[in-house]
Amino acid sequence: MKQLYILLAVFTLINVVTRAQGIEKEAPEGFDVVQPHIAHGKIDTITYDSKTVGTERRALVYTPPGFSKRKKYPVLYLLHGIGGDEKEWLKGGQPQVILDNLYAQGKVEPMIVVLPNGRAMKDDRATGNVFDSVKVQAFATFEKDLLRDLIPYIEKSYPVHKSRESRAIAGLSMGGGQSLNFGLGNLDTFAWVGGFSSAPNTREPEKLLPDPEEAKKKLRLLWISCGSEDRLMGFSKRTHDYLESNGVDHIFLVEPGGHDFKVWKNDLYLFSQLLFRR
Numbered sequence: 001m002k003q004l005y006i007l008l009a010v011f012t013l014i015n016v017v018t019r020a021q022g023i024e025k026e027a028p029e030g031f032d033v034v035q036p037h038i039a040h041g042k043i044d045t046i047t048y049d050s051k052t053v054g055t056e057r058r059a060l061v062y063t064p065p066g067f068s069k070r071k072k073y074p075v076l077y078l079l080h081g082i083g084g085d086e087k088e089w090l091k092g093g094q095p096q097v098i099l100d101n102l103y104a105q106g107k108v109e110p111m112i113v114v115l116p117n118g119r120a121m122k123d124d125r126a127t128g129n130v131f132d133s134v135k136v137q138a139f140a141t142f143e144k145d146l147l148r149d150l151i152p153y154i155e156k157s158y159p160v161h162k163s164r165e166s167r168a169i170a171g172l173s174m175g176g177g178q179s180l181n182f183g184l185g186n187l188d189t190f191a192w193v194g195g196f197s198s199a200p201n202t203r204e205p206e207k208l209l210p211d212p213e214e215a216k217k218k219l220r221l222l223w224i225s226c227g228s229e230d231r232l233m234g235f236s237k238r239t240h241d242y243l244e245s246n247g248v249d250h251i252f253l254v255e256p257g258g259h260d261f262k263v264w265k266n267d268l269y270l271f272s273q274l275l276f277r278r
């Protein structure tokens, strides 16, 4: 009988802890498997004139199943890591498969996903030493390119809502750092922000969010996640600690895994379902 009580207590505890976290933590099996018989979104390659870099720059754009120019959509800007470019998510994470499957189940709000090249320099390919300081600096320069060149291009070329509540920014690793820096640094542009396994380019918490009160008023979602085995965990953890001690609502998800697409695909699966909810 005593064992039964202990078992019951353990189950209750697990239940309470899970509910306290308040979110689903792991994508179900098959979430990233192509389903031939459902509707599929479409991927365009676009080029935009970047005044910031002084070149034409490339990005990919995923429009959802049932996309219509007569409707208006919110936009997620989804950013890659230090070794990648605008194709990295597509090759490693297949976001179009994850999202098509979520749409088929009615689990995600219709949105456009923009996959930019976040290395804002003339030669923006991920070749040579990707840790070279000039290339790393280009990930910071992308803030200007995004705000002044890419977003205006998207907003004049696609049927999209043009308010902060209709823009999200998220990314993996260097792209996670960019998303936190640019998102929290531009709360009048983005209301939904996600950092997956954010890299050392993530600003220190006090610089990232000097005014927690403004963030509390303006943010609709702040998501921080990282694999438990990732050596970059410290950058997510220190951000989470600061947010927690300043009472800024956010999700902090530590999930099994390292610095890889198994984690980032799970993040996209979970994060995308929370976006643009009323």
Ligand code: FER
Pocket (backbone or CB within 6 Å): 080, 081, 082, 083, 136, 172, 173, 174, 175, 199, 200, 201
């Ligand atoms: C570093 C370690 C990792 C760093 C960047 C990264 C700029 C980025 C990793 C990634 O994007 O996957 O010291 O410095």
